[in-house]
Amino acid sequence: MSNQMEKIIEKLSPMERKIIPFLNLSIEEIEQKSSLDSVSTLRALKFLENKDIIKIKKTSKKIIDLGTNGIYYKNNHLPERKLLTLLEQNKTISLQEAEKLSKLSENEFKVSLGILKNKAFIEIKNGKIVLTAKKEEITKKFLEEHLIEMLPIEESKLAPESKHALENLKRRKNIVEIKELNLVEFELTSIGQKLAGKEIKSDLIEELTPEIIKNWNKTKKFRTYDIQSPVPSISGGKKHFVNEAIEYAKRIWLDLGFKEMSGNMIETGFWNFDALFTAQDHPAREMQDTFFIKDIEGVLPSKEIVSNVKKAHEKGIEGSKGWGYEWKEKEAKKVALRTHTTCVSARTLASLKPSDLPAKYFIIEKVFRNETLDWKHGFEFYQTEGIVIDEKVNFTHLLGFLKEFYKKMGFDKIKLVPSYFAYTEPSVEVQVFHEGRKEWLELGGAGVFRPEVTIPLLGKNVRVLAWGQGFDRIITDYYKIKDLRELYSNDLKELRNKKAWIK
Secondary structure, three states, X not given: OOHHHHHHHHHOOHHHHHHHHHOOOOHHHHHHHHOOOHXXXXXXXXXXXXXXXXXXXXXXXXXXXXXXXXXXXXXXXXXXXXXXXXXXXXXXXXXXXHXXXXXXXXXXXXXXXXXXXXXXXXXXXXXXXXXXXXXXXXXXXXXXXXXXXXXXXXXXXXXXXXXXXXXXXXXXXXXXXXXXXXXXXXXXXXXXXXXXXXXXXXXXXXXXXXXXXXXXXXXXXXXXXXXXXXXXXXXXOOOOHHHHHHHHXXXXXXXXXXXXXXXXXXXXXXXXXXXXXXXOOOHHHOOOOOOEEEEEEOOOOOHHHHHHHHHHHHOOOOOOOOOOOOOOHHHHOEEEEOOOOXXXXXXXXXXXOHHHOOEEEEEEEEEEOOOOOOOOOOOEEEEEEEEXXXXXXXXHHHHHHHHHHHHHOOOOOEEEEEEEEOOEEEEEEEEEEEOOOOEEEEEEEEEEEOHHHHHHHHOOOOOEEEXXXXXXXXXXXXXXXXXXXXXXXXXXXXXXXXXXXXX
């Protein structure tokens, strides 16, 4: 025996030695003879391929099989055959009576009519079905019936007329289903031909045990291990990449000295709109933008806060003219899924005491909009919100916070553009440059809360910096996701291969 062969034999694992005597057989026969399960057999074959003993060939083929409806129809006939059998007894029959007597569902009856009409077996005149097919045509089986009886069968073995029947059945629900089978075959190399069929015995040590150490025999040898052989990939537990990104962003705000705030996903119109100086006739409050909860009325806060907000809307505060309309509690009590996290900022402001100031808060949670779901819109998405309450801060501080956050999130090109928002003045819009699309993307608004917001909630006009930024777009940019829906697709393979959030 050559040195090369001896070295190969020294590397053979117990699984490989088990199947070598049966390498002249098929994989199914190897499993039976070796008493290994299918997974162990395939693994042993892969190890043998790494040692150039065999060459593995992988092929696939499509098998046409019966679906759940197909199994039923095979035993109980296709709906069109049932209708045709009924028409043999009644050459002319009304549509209503035919549907009743055939005992077919409404959908099956309609499909059967269409199929028989296309085959020129019937005509429909004046609300009646007229049988026009000859007796020999009726007794002759349809191609679809022939195909159902043939299944399962390999798609490549179908005759042209059977392929046509297959296309007809595929248009119908659960009659046929196509399964793709992955097949594994192998052929022996020159080394394999020398080893196949032989009993390979070995007294090599497979693993080190306390007994071997205690009673060491210097004549014994350890089996050689091939450390270059591929092994099954192990996918350890990990966080969903969206949660990972949220935690990363939270750490940024915490490192900047912010405290985290949280709120309810279901909120009253008072906190979601009124407390933020959004007029009760504003378009954003209508059904096309907001998910309102039917037949539920929310609870308003203290009379003092309600009175202050009402005054801000109707007459204004500190030189403001307000909106100049009659503010209604009923509108404020409406309940909806929150459209932004700024309602949490409003509640937080209302809960603060003078001794709590100055203060900085942030939140990263979901909000909801009545949008049509597509690649760039969702009816729920994450928002990162923040407020800074301090009489000494100014608009420049706001720009600094925003730039620092987006820089730490990995955006080098940031543009802050003057804008307008109902409850901040001055206001700014954050835009970041998307390298892939070569365009500026708008991520959200920011500004200084108007006195009409701060005075009713805080009791005095304290400067409050505020922002509400879309977070999903930040995630999609980092992971190069083109369709927002991919954030929630939960494809396990994709999730395992997602890179970590490291900037």
